[in-house]
Amino acid sequence: MKTVFAAQGNIISSLGFTAEENFSAMEQGRTGIQKFTREDFLPFSFYASLVDDGKLNEKFSALNNKQNFTRLEKIFILSIADVIEESGLDIKAGNTLLIISTTKGNINLLEEENYGGFSEKRLLLSDMASEVARYFGMKNSPLVLSNACISGVLAIITAQRLIRSGQYENVIVSGGDLVSEFTLSGFNSFKALSDEPCKPYDAARKGITLGEGCGTLLLTSDENLLNNNDKKIIVAGGSVSNDANHISGPSRTGEELALAVTNATKEAQCGIAIDFISAHGTATAFNDEMESKAFSVAGLQNVPLNSMKGFFGHTLGAAGVIEAVVTLETMKRNVLLPSQGFQNSGVSEQLNIITQREKREVNTSLKTASGFGGCNAAVIFKSI
Amino acid sequence: MSICISTYCSIRNNQIKLNGEALLTKGVEVPFNEFIKSAYDLNASPYLKFFKMDDLCKLAFITSEFLLKNRKLSEQYGAENVSLLFANTSSSLDTDINYYNTVKDFASPSLFVYTLPNIMLGEISIRNKFKGENAFFVFEHFQADFLCNYATQLIQEQKAKTVVIGWVELLNENYEAFLCLAEETPDGTELTNENLNKYYNG
Known part of the structure; x- marks a missing residue:
């Protein structure tokens, strides 16, 4: 049985585009939740944590990529690219798998006329994952996991099992989802949306606040990929x-x-x-x-x-x-x-x-x- | 004892087959809803929650009913040792589209809850009191090698004593379900990629 190390991570959220930026913001007590009025999403104002489009497109255009990607695919690509760069992982050489964790993927394309100019197939989670993997030239087909709100944790567990048994040396686990009319209307139909920023475990809690973003984590059996100054975490x-x-x-x-x-x-x-x-x-x-x-x-x-x-x-x-x-x-x-x-x-x-x-x-x-x-x-x- | 496929069941082209033997056949012109209702009637075990389910869950549920008939896995192995490992191509897209069509008028909470593919696992778990490992993956096509390796690992590492492996796909009236039961038993066909593919295609 191989030991499975947790190596580099990235977070893209309303609080920043790296793990460092996000953690610093949290340390300063900043929340990414804000009030929004967007009638394309809900007929009334709502609280959510949204990735800034200006920053997203600025960062993405710096990649000098010619191909057209959906909003969520751009977030996935930026998040995974950061982890690959930070770790120095050669994704074309080693035995590396990408696991994509998502509940709704490109579901926002349903809300756009003509699927926002993309093929209808792009609504399929495997299609979305393949586009992301293809961007990086990965050899192995990505694995897609969609298991409601445990998807991300289950993806890490799955990665651990696949590495431990020697089936892969490295697994990049990347979890992403968007806030959309689809999800907001759904949680609203359940009367589960809070009309103020959510307050977990609090006596005055009123329900969920939705957020969007992506987290990526490299798991590996190769100790050489770890940062020398960090604690070794398995x-x-x-x-x-x-x-x-x-x-x-x-x-x-x-x-x-x-x-x-x-x-x-x-x-x-x-x-x-x-x-x-x-x-x-x-x-x-x-x-x-x-x-x-x-x-x-x-x-x-x-x-x-x-x-x-x-x-x-x-x-x-x-x-x-x-x-x-x-x-x-x-x-x-x-x-x-x-x-x-x-x-x-x-x-x-x-x-x-x-x-x-x-x-x-x-x-x-x-x-x-x-x-x-x-x-x-x-x-x-x-x-x- | 080796890990074997002890029983398998498929529903496609308006036909239910259990261990290769046809149990119900309807003409291809019969719509899905009508077909799945006759399958429910044939199963002869009333379960009113069935009528609340979306089509994907109905399909998964009925296939599991035929697969698990005469078995009490929770009693035999313990609820926490029965695992579900499912996959398909389209996730819950069929219901996603149906739900989204309601949003402009009155967003339907009863449809929204079915806009996740793992709700199938929840429905089957509730019906059979399964509390073990459960996971839902999305593949372009049926992936016997992944499902076989994952189920084998769950049993070998004693995270499960039995695994229901499922491929349940439904989009725009095109549907297909294949379920099989993997467990350590002296009499069954060994769980291998080849055998899983053979039963899936058979």
């Missing part, structure tokens, strides 16, 4: 479970998320010795309540925990990867970030929610996610 364990309860509501007991967490900690052989939890924390009444029960069942109620949705909004298929990249930065810098938007606990079980930036040794972290379809995922990062 993907030590991962697990997935299903509630088998309801397609759009979480478990009543949290036992199934707890099952995924416990299986992941068993594989990582860390027990409950965890320094930090990057939880899902969507700020819906039911999700946050379920998580508080799950962490309590798993015996992790005292571990410092945050939700990053108050910074990025819920970025759907990107969330797991973006939040994993911030988790890795948390470990490398030994800085815990507060759970943006949280003031007073509004969940029934005790949680140790981080309320201010704190310097503290962080060597073992848990990242979790849960989503529609009753799915839960947990992954453990450990410094060695």
Whole structure:
């Protein structure tokens, strides 16, 4: 069994175009969530975290590319290009796989006349992923994962398994999704959108704020790709479970998320010795309540925990990867970030929610996610 | 004991086949909704949630009902040891388009919830009380090698005792479903790329 290292990461969001820019903004307590009035999206004003189009197009045109890409493909390409450049990975030489994690891909093309000038096929997630992989001249066909809001965490777990068993040497995991009329109207139809920036775990939480962006993370069995100055961090364990309860509501007991967490900690052989939890924390009444029960069942109620949705909004298929990249930065810098938007606990079980930036040794972290379809995922990062 | 395909079921061209044997055949002119309703009636086990499902979930659900008839996997292996590994070409695009057509008038929450392909896994998990590993991948075509390797790894690493492998595709009345059960058993066909492809094509 090969050891799987977490190497370089990138985040593209409303807060910046690199992991560094995003982490610095979060450290300064800046949120990427703003109020927007866009009648092409919703008939009323809404809060969201959107990638700036001016910056996006400026960065993309610097690549001097002639081909026409969709908005999401541009974000994917910029994010992956940053990770390849930072790591020095030769994607044409080694045995490298790209995993694309997304829930809705190019769904915004449905909203544009004539699919925005693209072929209808571009709505297919595999087609979108192939275009991105082709840009980089990758030999292997990309793997596409679409498993609701656990997609990003599941993509990291899948990558770990494919590397550990020796099927690939390097896997670039890239998760991306856009805010669109499609997603906004959908969450609005569920009455799940908050009319103010979301407040995960807070007593006054009113629901989700959507966000868009991309997170990319290089996982590898090749230690030479790691930055020498950084902590060496491995993907030590991962697990997935299903509630088998309801397609759009979480478990009543949290036992199934707890099952995924416990299986992941068993594989990582860390027990409950965890320094930090990057939880899902969507700020819906039911999700946050379920998580508080799950962490309590798993015996992790005292571990410092945050939700990053108050910074990025819920970025759907990107969330797991973006939040994993911030988790890795948390470990490398030994800085815990507060759970943006949280003031007073509004969940029934005790949680140790981080309320201010704190310097503290962080060597073992848990990242979790849960989503529609009753799915839960947990992954453990450990410094060695 | 080796990891085997113990049973398999397909629905395509308005025909249901279980382990290669035809259970129901309708003319190709019969529309999907009518066909899948007769399949539901044949299954003879009432499940009212079926009528709320979108077409993709109906297709996946009915195929799983025939595949898993007479089996109680959750009792046999433990709910947390039953895993679902599914894939298709079009994700949930058929329902995505149907949902988006409602947005200008009254965005339909009951359609929106089906605009994710892994809802199929949720529906099958609820019906059968499966709580194990579940994952949904998107491929241009059926990828026997990936599905075979992933299922084998899940069982070998003791993350699952049995894996339901599924390919369930539906877009604009074109549909196809193929499900099989992988488990360690003395009597079955070994889970290999070749055998998985053979059953998928058969």
